[in-house]
Amino acid sequence: xxxxxxxxxxxxxxxxxxxxxxxxxxxxxxxxxTVNTDFDVTNAIAVKDGKILETGKKPxxxxxxxxxxxxxxxxxxxLPGLIDAHAHLYNLGISMQQVNLRGTxxxxxxxxxxxxxxxxxxxxxxxxxxxxQNDWEVKEFPNKTLLDSLFPDTPVALSRIDGHAMIANAKxxxxxxxTTKTKMxxxxxxxxxxxxxxxxxxxxxxxSPMELVFASYPEETxxxxxxxxxxxxxxxxxxxxxxxxxxxxxxxxxxxxDHMQQKDSLKMRVYxxxxxxxxxxxxxLTNGIIKTDRLNVRSVKVYADGAxxxxxxxxxxxxxxxxxxxxxMITPQEDLKNLAKKIAAAGYQMNTHAIGDSANVAVINxxxxxxxxxxxxxWRIEHAQIIDTKDFEAFSKNIIPSIQPTHATSDxxxxxxxxxxxxxxxxxxxxxxxxxxxxxxxxTDFPVEKVNPMHTFYAAVARKDLNKYPEDGYRMEEAxxxxxxxxxxxxxxxxxxxxxxxxxxxxxxxxxxxxxLDRDIMKIHADSIPKTKVMAxxxxxxxxxxxx
Ligand SMILES: [Zn+2]
Numbered sequence: 389x390x391x392x393x394x395x396x397x398x399x400x401x402x403x404x405x406x407x408x409x410x411x412x413x414x415x416x417x418x419x420x421x422t423v424n425t426d427f428d429v430t431n432a433i434a435v436k437d438g439k440i441l442e443t444g445k446k447p448x449x450x451x452x453x454x455x456x457x458x459x460x461x462x463x464x465x466x467l468p469g470l471i472d473a474h475a476h477l478y479n480l481g482i483s484m485q486q487v488n489l490r491g492t493x494x495x496x497x498x499x500x501x502x503x504x505x506x507x508x509x510x511x512x513x514x515x516x517x518x519x520x521q522n523d524w525e526v527k528e529f530p531n532k533t534l535l536d537s538l539f540p541d542t543p544v545a546l547s548r549i550d551g552h553a554m555i556a557n558a559k560x561x562x563x564x565x566x567t568t569k570t571k572m573x574x575x576x577x578x579x580x581x582x583x584x585x586x587x588x589x590x591x592x593x594x595x596s597p598m599e600l601v602f603a604s605y606p607e608e609t610x611x612x613x614x615x616x617x618x619x620x621x622x623x624x625x626x627x628x629x630x631x632x633x634x635x636x637x638x639x640x641x642x643x644x645x646d647h648m649q650q651k652d653s654l655k656m657r658v659y660x661x662x663x664x665x666x667x668x669x670x671x672x673l674t675n676g677i678i679k680t681d682r683l684n685v686r687s688v689k690v691y692a693d694g695a696x697x698x699x700x701x702x703x704x705x706x707x708x709x710x711x712x713x714x715x716x717m718i719t720p721q722e723d724l725k726n727l728a729k730k731i732a733a734a735g736y737q738m739n740t741h742a743i744g745d746s747a748n749v750a751v752i753n754x755x756x757x758x759x760x761x762x763x764x765x766x767w768r769i770e771h772a773q774i775i776d777t778k779d780f781e782a783f784s785k786n787i788i789p790s791i792q793p794t795h796a797t798s799d800x801x802x803x804x805x806x807x808x809x810x811x812x813x814x815x816x817x818x819x820x821x822x823x824x825x826x827x828x829x830x831x832t833d834f835p836v837e838k839v840n841p842m843h844t845f846y847a848a849v850a851r852k853d854l855n856k857y858p859e860d861g862y863r864m865e866e867a868x869x870x871x872x873x874x875x876x877x878x879x880x881x882x883x884x885x886x887x888x889x890x891x892x893x894x895x896x897x898x899x900x901x902x903x904x905l906d907r908d909i910m911k912i913h914a915d916s917i918p919k920t921k922v923m924a925x926x927x928x929x930x931x932x933x934x935x936x
Contacts, residue, residue: 411436411453413900413929416446418461419908422894423468423878427871433466435900438681438928442896459931464923465908467874468894469630469901470841471881474770474790474831477632477658478641480623481616483835485509487516489546493523495530502535502544513560513606514539516546531580532557532591545601554593556601561589564600572596613644614653621656625933627840628903628922631657633790633831633885635739635770636689638663639671649682655932657682657901659885661689661739664719664727673734681899681928684885687737689770690727691718693747696773696799696806701744704776708808715744724754732758732765737886739768739790745776745814752782759786768829768884771795772821774807775814783825788884790829791818793847793868794837800853800862812863818848819866828868829884830876841877845909846917848873856915870910900929 413435420430422443434441434449442449487505492498498519506514521527535544535557543560547553556564568587570577575596579587593601606612624632637645637660648654662668662685669688672678678685693715694700699707702715719727724740731738738755742748751769759765765786772789783789796816804812814820822828832844846852848868851861861867868876882892891899904924909917925933 406452408454409452411441411455413457413459414446414449414453414455415459415461415466415902415926416449417463418466418904419463420461420466420894421468421874421910423874424893424895430894433894433900433902435929438900438930440894440896440898440900443894459924461904461923465905465910466894467628467903467905468878468892469899469925469927470628470877470903471631471633471885471892472624472629472831472834472839472841472844473633473829473876473881473884474635474792475632475834475839476636476836477620477624477634477656478613478616478637480835480839481618481620483517484619484623485511485515485612485616487514487546488518489516490518490549491523492519494525495519495521495534498530498546499534499538502546503538506539506542512542514542514544515605516544517551518549519546519555520549529553529578529590529592530555532561532589535591543604545605547598552595554598554601555591556593557591558589560601560604561591563604564597565604566593566597566600570597570600572600608640610644613641614648617641617645617648617654621654623839624656625925625927626922627842628905628925628933629656629839629841630901630903630925630927631659631881631885631887631891633659633661633829633881635661635741635833636663637661638665639668642683642685646678646680646683649680654682655927655930657684657891657927659684659687659887661687664688664690669730673730673736677735684887686735686886687739687768688727688731690724690738690740692724692740692742692751693717693744696743696803699806701774701806702747702750703744703774703807703811704746704749705811707806708811709805714746717747717750721750721754724750725757728754728758732760737765737767739770741770743771743773745774745779745811748772748775749779752779752787755787756782761786766884766886771833773815774811775817775821776811777814780814780817780820780824783821785826785883787825788827788829789818789821789825790831790884791816791821792831792833792837793818793844793851793873794832796851796862796866797847797853798837800858816863817866818868822868822872827880827883828872828876829881830873831881840918842909842918842920844877845870845873846914848876850914850917852915854918874910900926902926906935 693702879892
């Protein structure tokens with residue numbers, strides 16, 4: 389009898405409670421912005437095998453699934469993994485292999501930072517950048533004496549903040565072949581002439597002789613590339629980024645990225661634009677698109693012109709603060725057109741850096757000749773910074789503005805000096821670009837700007853710098869709404885990389901990439917957005933960064 393009862397019990401258990409499905413992860417108690425078409429907010433996510441199984445309410449998901457892991461978001465804000473649509477991941481990593489000397493108050497502090505850096509990194513060649521003797525107590529150029537005694541066998545080369553001067557130790561000078569006899573046009577090898585018959589190198593180089601030092605730098609190795617990528621990745625994960633569109637890479641670096649991702653040693657997803665070099669074009673346009681779960685190679689980064697700050701951006705009319713000066717094209721119109729045809733034939737995207745209004749219209753014209761409007765080509769203009777009002781019409785889902793909101797708040801102090809009050813109306817015109825194109829892809833251009841995507845969010849919605857200046861925002865008619873900004877950093881950025889079916893929103897079947905924040909950036913006072921901290925970052929359902 390007892391046997392029968394227990395048998396009935398077990399049988400009824402099986403029939404009453406539906407069998408639960410095994411799943412890997414439950415994220416519960418979140419304020420989850422799904423960024424789906426209805427912009428729904430939900431409270432829990434079920435994840436299995438790196439993908440989203442289902443979203444909904446926690447009790448329902450718990451009834452249905454057996455979770456191996458549970459992450460309690462404790463009411464915090466959960467976003468689709470953030471994407472930076474224009475940045476330089478590898479260059480960030482490279483800059484992290486150098487001693488950061490910005491803000492040093494004395495040469496002694498420079499030395500302290502170099503020693504601390506070397507203790508941690510133990511590199512074969514110490515490079516640094518960012519000192520400025522005008523910020524020091526003793527406002528004099530340094531000499532190499534101390535560096536020689538501390539690093540007799542390790543070359544050390546430390547560049548000034550503007551890149552026009554360098555202090556190098558004896559080892560670095562020796563490797564570069566620089567002696568007291570070295571003379572170069574366009575620069576100075578500084579000598580200590582206290583003993584007139586026996587001049588000595590001070591280690592200070594101005595301009596052209598620095599080239600000799602650069603030429604003696606150790607070559608990139610697989611290990612040096614890996615180290616750079618890992619450092620950059622750690623910085624990005626701690627700020628909630630899960631995909632980076634790297635705006636210009638060579639094959640050797642892309643190969644290392646792919647290899648590391650396959651081995652799971654690099655978690656970051658990378659949409660890699662190839663740099664416009666003959667070797668890259670030959671290889672990639674011939675071999676076609678490369679797409680894995682974490683890597684997407686299907687675009688060419690081209691430079692149409694230079695930058696506005698240095699008056700290198702190509703303008704239709706002369707600069708307002710320099711007579712007869714128009715800036716210059718880096719790639720002339722005809723070359724852009726030919727390149728466009730070649731890229732279109734290979735089924736790649738063309739992503740062209742264009743700052744000035746003349747460069748932008750040149751790119752638009754080149755694109756128009758090669759874009760088949762019946763096709764989904766999603767070519768991009770990187771920066772789309774200064775646009776002649778009549779050229780806005782050209783932007784569409786096939787000529788996508790890929791823009792960096794912090795550029796507006798970094799340049800706002802002097803941009804109008806360069807272009808005047810009329811042209812400024814078409815500059816940093818993010819809302820106008822969105823109205824025309826229906827989407828914008830948002831990025832930072834780090835390491836030119838800071839990595840933090842919350843700065844992008846703040847600059848896009850409040851159009852203020854980190855000092856909350858200007859009080860009412862800079863030309864607020866061009867601000868984006870919070871919803872538009874979040875889309876620009878997720879689903880639209882994904883679209884600009886042909887990845888909107890796999891990422892950019894929290895929906896069934898998509899990759900389980902999430903960014904969890906300590907406050908609700910969709911609701912808090914705009915001025916506290918930059919203070920937002922990332923609590924956790926997930927890629928493929930794996931916790932890849934946690935604040936605790
Ligand atoms: Zn860039």
